[in-house]
Amino acid sequence: MxxxxxxxxxxxxxxxxxxxxxxxxxxxxxxxxxxxxxxxxxxxxxxxxxxxxxTDLFLALYDAVPLPQEDMIAREIEAEASDTLAIVESATADWLDMLAKDEQRQRILAIMLRCDYDSEMSAVLDRQKEIDERHDAVLERAFARALERGQLQVTWTPASAARTLRWTMMGLCTEWLLFGRRFDLAAEGRDALKHLFASFRPAHPTETAA
CATH class of the missing domain: 1.10.10.60 (Homeodomain-like)
Structure with a gap:
């Protein structure tokens, strides 16, 4: 057996x-x-x-490329006195590093980006929607926690910050994978995230009790 x-x-x-x-x-x-x-x-x-x-075969490939470390983000943002934004920034930057080194992950993501999601592949779009909603919920909770702790600029809402981060990551990966890898994804991606997270942070952060 x-x-x-x-x-x-x-x-x-x-x-x-x-x-x-x-x-x-x-x-x-x-x-x-x-x-x-x-x-x-x-x-x-x-x-x-x-x-x-x-479609089932395609979804099996799809499942081989997990998103940035949701479980780690969800767990660590609850730690008292943690720098919530630093946790999220580190997790997303590490994921870009992983993508830059992992050729299989690159191929699978490129397949997804090039795919024609017709009626045959509509189940893939449903799966993507589920994953996006779950991932956005984790990020929104992280940004809400940052807002509670005075770590998030009040001009951002947790929802707008989460969406902007996801769009930034998707833009970086799409341009790098589909247009000839014309830049250093790990280094320039980290730099882009650094500037984005700087815009999330207040000029004079104030800690509030957890």
Whole structure:
């Protein structure tokens, strides 16, 4: 039984690796499951054993690229006397560092950005909406905590700060991945975040009791 499980997992991994290569080279819409099966060295039936359809296969790749460390942010912002904005800035900057070094993560994100989200792929948009809402909720809580502690400039609301940070991250990643990696994502991304977070901070921060 153990061997069967291991073999099934190995087959699933081969299918995912082949899908990643094919989707990256041809795009999701232009790639058939037959082509993925051939590239993986398996039958089409083997694909259907592991994935209901191409959308399910795409979502499995999608899940391989988690967002910045939500659990860590949610946990650490509750620490008394913590610099909430520093925690969020560090987590997002570290994620850019990780992307700059991880070629597989780069390929999967590029596939997502290039994908034509037609009716076949509408489930992916639903998943993206769920993830965005969850991620925004974590960030909004962090910025609300910063506001309570006098660490957030009052001209920002927690919601507007969270959205602006997400848009900044998406803009950086999109331009870097789709337009030839023309800048140093890790270094220039950190610099952009530094300036953005400086705009979040009040000129004269005042700590309030947690």
């Amino acid at each position: 153990r061997r069967t499980k291991a073999e099934a997992e190995a087959t699933r991994s081969r299918i995912l690796n082949a899908a990643e290569r094919m989707f990256y080279a041809k795009g999701v819409s232009n790639t058939t499951l037959e082509e993925v099966a051939k590239a993986a060295g398996v039958t089409r039936g083997a694909i259907y054993w592991h994935f209901a359809n191409k």
